[in-house]
Amino acid sequence: MGDEKRGSIAFFSTYRPPLPLDIYSSPLLVTSRKDELHMTDGLSYNYNAQIIPSNALKKILTRPKMASEGNGADVDSGRLSAMVFVSERENLETLHIALQFKNDDENSLRVKVFSFSDVFDTFNGIRMEDSGCIAGDYLVYVTTKDELRDRRQPWTAVYKTNLKTSETSRLTLKVISNLKCDRVADLSPAVSPSGKQIAVASFQNYGGWDGEIEDLKTDIFVMKTDPPLGRKMVIRNGGWPSWGSDNVIFFHRKVGDFWGVFRADISKGRATEFFRVTPDGMDAMTPAAINATTVAVATIRQKSKFGDIRVETQYRHIEIFDTTGQQPRQITMNIRPKADHFNPFVIDGGKRIGYHRCKSEMLKVRVFPTFSPDGSKLAFVDNEFKNVWVADNKGLRIVQKTRGPDSIFAPVWNQNPEKDVLYVCMGPSFNATEKLDICAIPEASRGRGHHKILTAVSNNAFPSTSPDDY
Incomplete structure (x- = not known):
């Protein structure tokens, strides 16, 4: 018990409003x-x-x-x-x-x-x-x-x-x-x-x-x-x-x-x-x-x-x-x-x-949370699947914008703490018949808004990075 380490789990839920x-x-x-x-x-x-x-x-x-x-x-x-x-x-x-x-x-x-x-x-x-x-x-x-x-x-x-x-x-x-x-x-x-x-x-x-x-x-x-x-x-x-x-x-x-x-x-x-x-x-x-x-x-x-x-x-x-x-x-x-x-x-x-x-009509929902490897940054997507946000000690900001709703989801951090890279799905969500790409967002926390497409064809979703960065 003396060596026990505790952390945090980020998650989102459906059919449950964020306000009571x-x-x-x-x-x-x-x-x-x-x-x-x-x-x-x-x-x-x-x-x-x-x-x-x-x-x-x-x-x-x-x-x-x-x-x-x-x-x-x-x-x-x-x-x-x-x-x-x-x-x-x-x-x-x-x-x-x-x-x-x-x-x-x-x-x-x-x-x-x-x-x-x-x-x-x-x-x-x-x-x-x-x-x-x-x-x-x-x-x-x-x-x-x-x-x-x-x-x-x-x-x-x-x-x-x-x-x-x-x-x-x-x-x-x-x-x-x-x-x-x-x-x-x-x-x-x-x-x-x-x-x-x-x-x-x-x-x-x-x-x-x-x-x-x-x-x-x-x-x-x-x-x-x-x-x-x-x-x-x-x-x-x-x-x-x-x-x-x-x-x-x-x-x-x-x-x-x-x-x-x-x-x-x-x-x-x-x-x-x-x-x-x-x-x-x-x-x-x-x-x-x-x-x-x-x-x-x-x-x-x-x-x-x-x-x-x-x-x-x-x-x-x-x-x-x-x-x-x-x-x-x-x-x-x-x-x-x-x-x-x-x-x-x-x-x-x-x-x-x-x-x-x-209790309030002002509802702002966030989905697909993901922590950076060192726990210092939290990335997530807004409820419209339109923008990627990052929260850290510098505050809360949009780091990747898209043209409209249902365009981006499922961010995940590169597990190398020296690389400030997010991977995301870009395209319509949960639609097996449409083209869906895995993209990398370099220098994600700086919010430069650039991304690189990593997949060529077909429908690709839910990236997961390896611990050894390969």
């Missing part, structure tokens, strides 16, 4: 940014929230770690409310409870956050928790706390925790053999209005995950909250269920090039007819049902391409759609037209709609 996500809500008749309400204490990344009903909150307040924070009278008077959400404040994606105390100023809340696992003494260790929702006396959620059985396969399972006793039990079917067809993993649990049924998106009929990234192959199953669970499939090819009533489920599905939100009546069991709630030709996803005919969704009305300077309709916004013929109602477009908003949830029976978004 946080949770907000707006009324249906939103007129200005002042109508938007911040729902958390503002610490860390926070997302995927659901409101905790007053009866459930009263039970939570009887837990020893919560008893001093409020009582039933505070809940009944409206002074105290709560929500369950995911936060990364403990370096894990786990469930937390936000107690929200109403200030004299109606546009602000005093918020105190507690870890769900601390309050109910459930799980510890490395795990993910998500999609918390209330079913009577239970909190229902999905977690990866169980041991992984198969490599490259999901192991998310739905659990419920009793709000009175903290007794916790698994609802997802357990694997009973090593056969592929027995792999069961559930996502996105949603509780019916009566609290007696739970809908999940499940890989059950597909033998697990088959490598898909965005359009996950799941069906929607329904089971009872209490045993016998009576688990059954009600919707083929669907995800993100949300109950409009005890017989109506909204869900999303990709059809052709676009995602849409659909409505299904499951009163007779497996649904065979589906009503498309959102129009074709735009993306709509992650429904949150307000009632049996009305649903809040996240929409992208106009697709964007790599390198686009996005216009307002290319951002993800929260809208409300109605199956009775009423016009869609914009929520977030009216207050933050150039920000992406995600995963709506319903507050006060639909008087307000919650969602999460980045």
Whole structure:
């Protein structure tokens, strides 16, 4: 241990904004940014929230770690409310409870956050928790706390925790053999209005995950909250269920090039007819049902391409759609037209709609970081794949420019510390049919802007230099 050397690792991630996500809500008749309400204490990344009903909150307040924070009278008077959400404040994606105390100023809340696992003494260790929702006396959620059985396969399972006793039990079917067809993993649990049924998106009929990234192959199953669970499939090819009533489920599905939100009546069991709630030709996803005919969704009305300077309709916004013929109602477009908003949830029976978004609209993303051999310089590419930047003790600067986006990526330093040389890919990224060159940028940190093509033909990418400089 005395000879141990520590260093740094530079990396970038996709589908994750560089500024924290946080949770907000707006009324249906939103007129200005002042109508938007911040729902958390503002610490860390926070997302995927659901409101905790007053009866459930009263039970939570009887837990020893919560008893001093409020009582039933505070809940009944409206002074105290709560929500369950995911936060990364403990370096894990786990469930937390936000107690929200109403200030004299109606546009602000005093918020105190507690870890769900601390309050109910459930799980510890490395795990993910998500999609918390209330079913009577239970909190229902999905977690990866169980041991992984198969490599490259999901192991998310739905659990419920009793709000009175903290007794916790698994609802997802357990694997009973090593056969592929027995792999069961559930996502996105949603509780019916009566609290007696739970809908999940499940890989059950597909033998697990088959490598898909965005359009996950799941069906929607329904089971009872209490045993016998009576688990059954009600919707083929669907995800993100949300109950409009005890017989109506909204869900999303990709059809052709676009995602849409659909409505299904499951009163007779497996649904065979589906009503498309959102129009074709735009993306709509992650429904949150307000009632049996009305649903809040996240929409992208106009697709964007790599390198686009996005216009307002290319951002993800929260809208409300109605199956009775009423016009869609914009929520977030009216207050933050150039920000992406995600995963709506319903507050006060639909008087307000919650969602999460980045705390700022000023996002500057950097990708493909690489350290020089001595660790004194860091090179990277901007999010448009347009310019190469270097950061060192002299500051931050562009050292290689190109004519437009999607033109340069994957820089790597020559491993000889005496040679100030960067190697890059120049040409369209991740396109096997186009010409792509490996180029050298000599005296890179000086920013002279010169480069030398090292490859002659074909498609060449991701250079890696040898330690001996040959």
